[in-house]
Structure formats: structure tokens, C-alpha cells
Amino acid sequence: MNTVNEFNIGTPLEVTLSPVSRLDLIKYAGASGDFNPIHTIDEEASKAGLPGIIAHGMWTIGNLAKLFTPYYQEVFLKEYSVAFKGMVFLGDVITLQASLESIKNDKYRFNVLAMNQRNEVVVKGDAILESF
Amino acid sequence: MFEEMIGKQSIPVKNRVEHGSVKAFSNAIGDPSPIYTDEEVGKRSRYGKNLAPPTYPRVFDYGVIEDFNLPNVGLIHGKQTFQYNRPLLVGETVMCSTILEDYYERKGQSGLLGFLILKRFGKESDGDIIFTEEQVVIITEAVRKGMTS
Numbered sequence: 001m002n003t004v005n006e007f008n009i010g011t012p013l014e015v016t017l018s019p020v021s022r023l024d025l026i027k028y029a030g031a032s033g034d035f036n037p038i039h040t041i042d043e044e045a046s047k048a049g050l051p052g053i054i055a056h057g058m059w060t061i062g063n064l065a066k067l068f069t070p071y072y073q074e075v076f077l078k079e080y081s082v083a084f085k086g087m088v089f090l091g092d093v094i095t096l097q098a099s100l101e102s103i104k105n106d107k108y109r110f111n112v113l114a115m116n117q118r119n120e121v122v123v124k125g126d127a128i129l130e131s132f
Numbered sequence: 133m134f135e136e137m138i139g140k141q142s143i144p145v146k147n148r149v150e151h152g153s154v155k156a157f158s159n160a161i162g163d164p165s166p167i168y169t170d171e172e173v174g175k176r177s178r179y180g181k182n183l184a185p186p187t188y189p190r191v192f193d194y195g196v197i198e199d200f201n202l203p204n205v206g207l208i209h210g211k212q213t214f215q216y217n218r219p220l221l222v223g224e225t226v227m228c229s230t231i232l233e234d235y236y237e238r239k240g241q242s243g244l245l246g247f248l249i250l251k252r253f254g255k256e257s258d259g260d261i262i263f264t265e266e267q268v269v270i271i272t273e274a275v276r277k278g279m280t281s
Contacts, residue, residue: 001167017162024160027156027159028158028160028161029155030156030160031156031157031159031160031191032157032160032188032190032191033190033191036205037204038205044205047203047205048206054210057209057212058187058190058209058212059160059161061187061212062157062160062161062163062185062187062190063161063162063163065161065163065185065186066161066162066163066165066185069163069165069167069168069185070165072165072167072183072219073167073177073178076183076216076218076219077186077214077219078215078216079213079214079215080186080187080213080214080215081211081212081213081214082211082212082213083210083211084208084209084210084212085210111220124136131176
């Protein structure tokens with residue numbers, strides 16, 4: 001576990017994921033119960049007019065929220081609000097970032113984003129961590 | 133077509149936060165932290181239990197809003213918000229329900245886009261809110277027309 005004293009304005013938490021694989025999305029479908037086939041089956045994705053299967057938006061933001069997990073002994077995620085800006089395809093390399101914007105009354109406000117290997121933002125939003 | 137459904141809600145459904153399900157979910161989002169999965173770590177934590185990841189409520193059954201049917205394809209998940217009063221705990225029972233909060237249409241490049249604002253609630257059995265979720269789902273004109281024909 002890490003401590004919130006490590007939080008710094010200007011030093012983002014960041015992680016880059018391995019390329020998105022079909023198995024990642026099959027696992028998420030099974031674990032979440034979201035079996036919409038545009039996330040797992042090529043034919044269904046192309047029937048829906050997509051160039052290929054796309055990641056569940058909730059898979060991406062589930063991954064994004066893990067930047068905060070090491071701090072959950074001291075804080076909890078009070079608010080998490082994101083907009084989906086672009087689709088995530090197989091093979092995409094997604095980088096997740098959370099940048100501390102302000103600390104006020106035991107609340108840590110972060111800007112969060114996910115972007116692909118072309119630096120296109122696919123998810124953007126904010127998160128508030130609150131101290132216990 | 134959705135305007136008359138605004139304010140309609142589901143009958144709450146009882147859900148349980150199960151250890152095995154939380155483990156599978158935390159693995160699926162690449163976040164297999166001991167705070168979610170290791171019972172010993174859970175016992176030593178502030179709540180004496182393991183936590184569920186904040187996006188875990190995707191798993192719950194929220195019941196159905198009567199006569200409210202959405203197609204399987206052609207929907208765009210626009211926005212997603214979670215608000216928590218406290219973390220969700222493994223082993224607890226959560227009463228889950230959903231409401232169509234609002235619906236409106238706006239002109240977009242591909243015709244008139246419909247915006248569905250769906251809210252979901254997770255409550256303790258005595259009614260205290262654990263979390264609130266809000267989804268903005270965008271539905272294109274082509275898909276809406278397909279639904280009525």
C-alpha cells in the first residue's frame with residue numbers, strides 16, 4: 001500500500017497497458033456480464049458498422065481507476081466521472097493517467113485520462129478521492 | 133418515444149457482493165490488488181472486509197424498467213459517473229434499482245441524436261445510499277427508426 005503523501009501536483013500517476021487483446025475483452029465480458037458481442041465477435045462488430053471489435057468502455061475506465069487502488073487504506077473514490085471520447089480497438093496500447101489538480105478539505109481532485117498509441121484521448125474525466 | 137418513460141423506475145433487486153465475482157472482476161480490469169481479494173488483508177483494513185473495485189457495480193442486476201427496451205447495437209456510451217458515500221464491501225447485500233432520469237434530443241451530424249440519462253442506485257437494506265451511478269447513452273436516429281418499424 002502507498003500513502004497519499006506521495007501525491008504531487010504536477011507528477012501524474014501513470015501506467016501503460018499491454019496491447020488490448022481479445023482475451024482481455026472476453027475476460028471482462030465474463031466477469032462483468034456484459035456480453036454485447038461487438039466487444040468479442042468480429043462479425044457482430046462489422047454488422048454494427050465498426051472496423052473491428054471494440055473494448056467495453058467500462059473495461060477502460062475500470063483499468064483507469066486502478067491508478068488509485070494502492071491508496072485505499074487512507075482514501076476512497078468518492079466521485080468518478082468520465083466521458084468516452086474515442087473507441088479502443090484490438091492491439092491498441094492504452095496509457096492511463098491521473099494528475100492531481102487540487103487538495104481541499106481532505107479531498108484530492110484528479111484529472112484522469114486514457115489515450116492510445118497515437119496520443120488520441122479515448123477517455124477523459126475527473127476523480128475525487130476522500131480521506132477517511 | 134422515450135419522453136413518456138421519463139421517471140419510470142425498476143423494482144429494486146437484491147444483490148450480493150461475492151468474493152469470487154470480485155476476484156474475477158478485479159483480474160479482468162488488471163487490478164488484482166490484495167485489498168479486493170486477500171481475506172487477511174481485508175480483515176486488517178478499516179472496514180474489516182475486502183473492498184470491491186469502484187466500477188464493480190457494472191455486475192449488479194438493477195431490475196427492469198417496464199416497457200423500456202433498448203437495442204443491443206447502435207448505442208453509444210457517452211458518459212459514466214459514480215458517486216460513493218463509502219466503499220462497496222465484499223460480502224454485503226446491496227439493493228439495486230434504476231430509473232430513466234431524463235431523455236432529450238439534439239441535432240448532430242448524423243441526424244437527431246437521442247440522449248438517455250439512466251441513473252442507478254445501490255442501497256443498504258435500510259435504504260441508505262452506498263453509491264449512485266449515472267450513464268449517458270446516445271442513440272442515433274437510424275437506430276431509433278429501426279426500433280419503431
